[in-house]
Amino acid sequence: MLAIESIPKGFVQAHDTPLGRLAYVINDLRTNITLADSPLSPEARQLLEDATRLVNGLDPYMSLMTSPHPPILDKMIKAGDEMDWKQLHEQGKTKFELIPEMTSGSYEAVVLQQLAKTAKAKTILEIGMFTGTSTVSFALLPAVDRVVTLELEDFLADFSRPYFEEAGVSQKINVKVGDARESLDQLATEGMTFDMIFIDADKAGYSAYYHKILDNELLALGGTIVVDNTAYKGTPWAPDPSYHLGSAIHAFNEDVRNDPRVEVVMLPVRDGISLIRRKGE
The missing domain is CATH 1.20.5 (Single alpha-helices involved in coiled-coils or other helix-helix interfaces)
Incomplete structure (x- = not known):
């Protein structure tokens, strides 16, 4: 009650x-x-x-009814909500005009931590960091040794760094700034693999990221790919002129669903989360 x-x-x-x-x-x-x-x-x-x-x-x-989220997230979410993202973009400090809703909220942070624990992940790759709420949540898990996060915006790397340091996990986090496609190629060249990969970047790029991950064998044996926003405001099945990326997300979902290499389940968590694993693992 x-x-x-x-x-x-x-x-x-x-x-x-x-x-x-x-x-x-x-x-x-x-x-x-x-x-x-x-x-x-x-x-x-x-x-x-x-x-x-x-x-x-x-x-x-x-x-x-969910376990508490990491306290540092309250500061990070508040800072993101109070930031004038429009002005930052007009001043040329960000490549795109960002919005606070791009962050992974406190509830989803706990969900992601539970998924990482279930996967027994020691190494995690994140594509799309934004203010770093999911990044720090992963890094705070004792079993996680390393989090590599790919982010396009230089400003966000600077924005999140003090919070990583305050949380005591900056040594576990490697932020790679630049085009995620190029960073994925570089990681593949270095022979890197990850137990869990979290995709939460530009929605139109989801399919490209997904195929680079599988084609370049960046996912470790028995690993899991977690993809955020796969129900994208309900627009894949109920279009809304306010949101223009529903068709891109639907195309991605169909691409994964029809890929004979993997199995996928979509969960109705917030804006939709899909869990993807290779068949037979």
């Missing part, structure tokens, strides 16, 4: 996941019906209230 009461009554989902879009639609419908003084039956109004509470309460309840 304590957890349920802890969910704010007026809580509204962020509009950045399939569930968030659904919550937005339901809340908007509820508001419009109220303003229009629609002659709905009491039963229909109660159903709408129930739907609102169900969809608005799911994410906060799951967060409440």
